[in-house]
Amino acid sequence: MSAQLNYQTQGVGEDVVLVHGLFGDLDNLKGLAQTLESEYRVTRIDVPNHGQSPHWDTMDYPSLAQSLVSLLDELGATKAHLIGHSMGGKIVLATALLHPDRVASVVAADIAPVPYAPRHQRVFAALTSLPLDGSVERKEALNHLLARGVDEATAQFLLKSFRRAESGFSWRMNLDGLIASYEGIIGWPFNNGAYDGPTLFIRGDESDYVTAEHKDAILSQFPNVQLKSIGGAGHWLHAQKPGIFNRLVKNFLDSQHPELHG
Structure with missing residues (x-):
């Protein structure tokens, strides 16, 4: 399977990679990219089997994580901040667990590192x-x-x-x-191991994707975590409340280098 992803890059600075969810494409998080591009080099990708990226017969989180690492190699990036929504959130969380040396921080939007029941x-x-x-x-x-x-x-x-x-x-x-690949997409194959880098989980308070019962799974795998909720938002929190969502993400990224971002 080819790992060469379709992507678009904008801005200059530390690397940030944005990863969309199931059925989406690289335009889904374009608003966030525009918020970040004045201070970061932002790359939006089409996940395999989406947009203009290669079609894979099957896809799983270890392979998807490796495709992100290959992208970082192509960009000449030692590390990147990874941000993903829904399935994209699982992709960036998996990358942090499997390739922690390549991940500066991780943001998961309205998804938890757990298996889900089928809903599509x-x-x-x-x-x-x-x-x-x-x-x-x-x-x-x-x-x-x-x-x-x-x-x-x-x-x-x-x-x-x-x-x-x-x-x-x-x-x-x-x-x-x-x-x-759907069973693997809704699943979560990682039973042990943790990523101790900076991590942010953002949920929509009207969504059932991240609930109180997921807190132990989040804390055990991502102990250096912040948890944020956006009121009046469902699963599509980045589209429903873009101003709040984009600000939460930018503040989280900026806080890791306060000397650079005032």
Whole structure:
């Protein structure tokens, strides 16, 4: 499997890598990149099987962590601050556990280092049942997803990966690869070990992805941790409350070098 990721880099300074969640792409955290670029070199990636990055038949957290390390090598970066949302949060947490010498700090947005129960079957069923032969245009595709129980915000988000092909339409993401890897994506293969570098977990207080029952798992694996909640935000906290989210992340990064960031 190729590890060469599609990415975009902006700004100058210490390296920061932003990693999106399931079904997303490198534009998901663009607002955060714009907040950080005046003081950091920010790289946004397409995770394998998403956007314009390589398609893998299967993906797991050790392999995804290695793809981030390979990216750092390509960028000439000894270390980077890693920031990820949802599945991207698990990718950066896994990288911190497996390659701590390459990680300056880690931020996980609305995800915990634990296995989760399946919760995307309805989305997968809606996506796989959508005709791609050209008989369904974007508006009909939206109606198809809504009729199969996908909420409108999620449906609009998914359709960012719906694109016209030579004949009909296709998904930019590798749907087959994601389905084949889904058990690993919602799982968490690390039962011991810890990363003792600076770590920030940010949750939306209306989300059920990070709850009080996850606190022990967080503290045992990431003992040097800060925990923050954003009121009135759900799982898409970076999109719902971007001002607060971006400020929390920047303050956390800046606090590690107060002499540089005033």
